[in-house]
Amino acid sequence: MKDINDGFYLPFKIKIGFQVLLDVYNQLTLNDHQLHRKKQLEHLVETHPELIDGFSNINDLERLNEPIQYILEDVFSDVLTLNEIKTASVIFHNKIFKSSQRFKNIIKNAGDTFQLNIVNLPENDQYILSCAIILNEYYGYQVNFKRPFYYEIPDKNGLKRTYKILYNADFVNIIKTDAAPEISRLDYEYLIDNFNDLEIWQEKFPPNSYLFYGFVIGNMVDVTEDQAISNIKASLIANNKQEKDLFINNFQEVFKSLLNVSDLQVGFSIFNKEDTSLIKVYDAKINSFLLQKDDSQCCTSLFCSHSFHSLIKDKNYYSISNVSDAFRLSYGDSPQLSILHSQGIESAIFAPISHEGQLLGILELVSKKPFELNSFKAYKLEDVMPYIRLAVKRSQEEEQNQIQAIIQKECTSIHPSVQWKFESAARHYMYETQHHNVKARFKKINFKNVFPLFGQSDIVGSSKERNEATKKDLLLQLKLIKQTIILIVEIVENSALKNTLSQLNHFEKELNEDIQVNTERDFQLFFKNEIEPLFDSQKNNHKNTTSYVDRYYEKLDPELKTIYYYRKNFDESVSAINEDITKVIDIRQLGAQKDYPHYFDRYKTDGVEHNMYIGEAITKEDSFKTEHLYNLRLWQLQTMCEIETTIEKNNDAYPMALQIASMILVFNQPISINFRFDEKQFDVDGAYNASYEVVKKRIDKACIKGTEERVTQAGKISIMYAQDDDAEEYKKYINFLQSKSFLNNDLEFLELENLQGITGLKALRVGVNYKLKVPKKYFSYNDFQELH
Structure with missing residues (x-):
């Protein structure tokens, strides 16, 4: 014999019963059909009195399955059974005794080994939330403990779907037994400040000291897409200065609504791990109630030993629901209480912001009213902490980017492939300065006979x-x-x-x-x-x-x-598209550099363009072969395909639906490049090589000969060339990638209108296969040769 309470450690015993549901019939004005049904239900419970008295034996659930299904017919509509995701069960228990057909189908698709569990409800929280239910339902104390719960259930393809659970407890009755001590107002005020202290809750609500009679109805909603959208939004918090300032301005209002505290104020301070101190934020319109007018303070002078250990060491929330009482009881010896009391603050929550185990800062929530902020309110922060962590992390990254910008302004950002040449020039510069005591000049940095590759993913229109x-x-x-x-x-x-x-x-x-x-x-x-x-x-x-x-x-x-509004959608979409493009190309560049080192840079505009130079002069080794150039060209074409498919797949996530057009410029002659110190970038060296830069700047405006149609089109890759040999080479690459499902079978050979100073250009244009899955590994030039 197995009891439904076995294995559960709660402040109440659970009994399944249907008296509360049947009482509903007694309160309604019934028609003839409902009166007939009521009589049948009365006869049913006379035959099976345990349906009214309540039971907890799981075997009884099976034995009484037929009458239970009949009793619950009005709660579960046959018409909606394939639409609603609905269950009847007992609280915190996965023993479901009635459900809609859609729920049954979902569980069936999950597989025989799947176990249904709430994913965001730790075992200790079950006990404490059960106590909170008793405080609310039996004693009438207002404990705002509600937060959304979720199931994660794999579908038939093995992909996890997220379901939000909405509980209906209309058919529940809480009954106090003699084993339960009475809960006073002082007990309540003490309890709400100690959400995480299980021992205190067990003392005030001993195990099995109450009776939970009845059952709950669970209505579920598939929020998989909503969850995904939330994650995207989280990643975009403070994406640029304008959004960052707006986020900070709205921060306080968001928390007022979330915690239902009208006079809530928000502060923030940065944690400096070097000297274990808190530092005021200078670049944000936000205060620190801990630091007040100080720029920084050591944490040991801001917190007592208990709060220091909780916040800084364990990175746990720290709440004070009644500052005045706590200050009086501490005789003014607690630093954080003295700081808050001096500002007239009566309740507060301090929330540590950490990322990958590293403390980043302290979020400060304060109110002038006692009991407005407490450990239960701190518990509700769990649902927004991912957003806060990302915002703080992004802020730190922006600061680091500013530091790098300063370095780049004074020096430059040097690609690793050419680092050696700059170091050599720097050593020469130092030698000249120290030994000859003359005003030395930085040696010219140039690379001769390198092959250029240029590509562009431009936002159409x-x-x-x-x-x-x-x-x-x-x-x-x-x-x-x-x-x-x-x-x-x-x-x-x-x-x-x-x-x-x-x-x-x-x-x-x-x-x-x-x-x-x-x-x-x-x-x-x-x-x-x-x-x-x-x-x-x-x-x-x-x-x-x-x-x-x-x-x-x-x-x-x-x-x-x-x-x-519309401009913001456009700006955010351009930014997101650029990020997606650069993410693909930066990740794929790591592999390309392993194949053979080469120079690479990229620039963001309304899209992203990239430059590459490969040759003996860059590697400083006698190892360069033309096969390395061909391999990089094949890599570039595959990368452009992946960029196209990535943007197409992510299009629904952008505020505006925008498309990109991809273009590759083929230049079959080696050129010389020179680093321009005034512009901090490489450029062609000499008038002979200048034609390459001219073509780069004007090529995306090229039209098909005899028309006004741009050669670059959404969903297609345009390969610009001047020599027929280049067309033959790229035609082979295209045929190869068509056989690997990267490209469609719609290759076009196009002649282009002359541009200013540019004649004789042609283009290959081919559509990208948007059904292409992200390739785990690119095909190399050796793979290509094996098929040719």
Whole structure:
């Protein structure tokens, strides 16, 4: 005989019973059908009184399966059984005694070995949350313990799906036994400050001292996509300065809503592991309630030994629900309590922000009211901590990037493949300075007879899309201004407002016709110099217009003071696409460098372009062969295919659906390159090699001969060349990659219109197979030769 409570350690015993459900029938005005059903249910429970008395024997669940299914028919609709993901069970237990057909199908697809468990509910939390249920349901104390719970269930393909569980406890009754001590208000206040102290909860709520009678209904929602979107959003927090400032400004409001604390204030301090101190943030509009006016403080002077160990060593939350009481009981000897008490703070949560075991900083949440912040509220932070960690980590990375930018400004960023030549020149420079005591010059850095490779993944129609986004934002703002003025004019007679309205109609017509280079700047000046003073004047002189003006300002971006919706979507999409492109090419470059070292750099614009140079002069070894050049060309073509498929697969995740066009320039003659110290980058050396740079800068504007169609097109790779031998070489690469499903069978041979200073160019153009899965390994030139 096995009891449903076996293996469970909770403050209550569980009994399955249906009295609460049957009581619902007694409270309803029933029709003839429902009266007939009620009589049948009454007869059923007379035959099986344990359905009312309650039972916990699992064997009884099987024995009473048929009457249980009948009792629960009204709760489970046959019509929705393939739509709803629904179960009837007991709390914290995976013993389900009725479920919808869709749930059964999901479990069946998961396989025979799958065990259903809530993924974000540790065993200790089950006991404490059970106590919280008792505090709420039996004693009426308001403990806001609710947070979403999830199942992770593999589908028939083995991919994990995430299901959010919504519990309905309408058919539950909590019963106190003689073994349960009474819970006073002081007990409650003490308990909510000690969420993680299991022993305290067990003392106030001994095991099995209450009875949990009834059952719960679990409704599940598939939130796999939502979870994925949340992760994407988390990775984009503070993606640039504008978003970072906006995030910080909204930080406080987000936490007010999350924790339901109206006067909540947020602070933050950076942890310096070198001297175990906290440092104030200088580049953010955020305070530190621990540091106050100090720039930094040693952690041992900010915290008592207990809080220091909890926060800094164990990286656990530290909460104080009643600062005044705690300060009085500590006789003023606790540093953090003295700091908070001096500022009139009555409750606080300190949350350590860590990444991969390293403490990054301390999040400070404070309130002027006691009990507003406590250990239960700290528990709710778990759902937003991933976002905070990523934001802080990104902030640190940005700081490191700024440091690198300074270094690059004073020195330069040197690719490892050419590091040796710069070191040699530096040694020569030092020698000349020290031994000859003359004003030495840094030796010229150049590489002769290297083969160039150039590629570009450009966002299609980026200028047009940016202009369209700008136009939409400006038109929307004009519309809002017009609506606001019309509402004001109904209250206040003002000729200036009517003149402005006429001017706005003119601007709107002008904007619909065309958008010029200076349009955005001119409109912003108009909004700032004309509209803002006009609206501010109305607010000051006519209080009954204030709500209309405020409503207008609320819809503007708080930093830019303008509508920034469509442009933001465009900017974020370009940024995300560039990140995805660079991620592919940077990862694949690691393998390419192992095959044979070569120079590589890339630049982000509306897309990403990259340059490579390969040859004997760069490697400083007598090992270069033309096969190494062919291998790199084949690598480049495969990389462009992967970039295309990556952007296509990720397109739904971007705020705007944008496409890229890929292009490769083939230059079959070796050239010489020279490092330009003023520009901190390599460039061609000499007039003979200048044609290569000219072609690079103009080639993406090339059109097919006799048409106005650009050769670069979305979903295709265009390979520009001048010599027929190059076309033959790349045609073989294309045929090879078509056989490996990288490319479609739609190869085109195109002649191009002459560009300024450029004649005789041609192109191969071929479509990318978007069904291509990310290849684990690229094909090498040796692989290619084996088939030829």
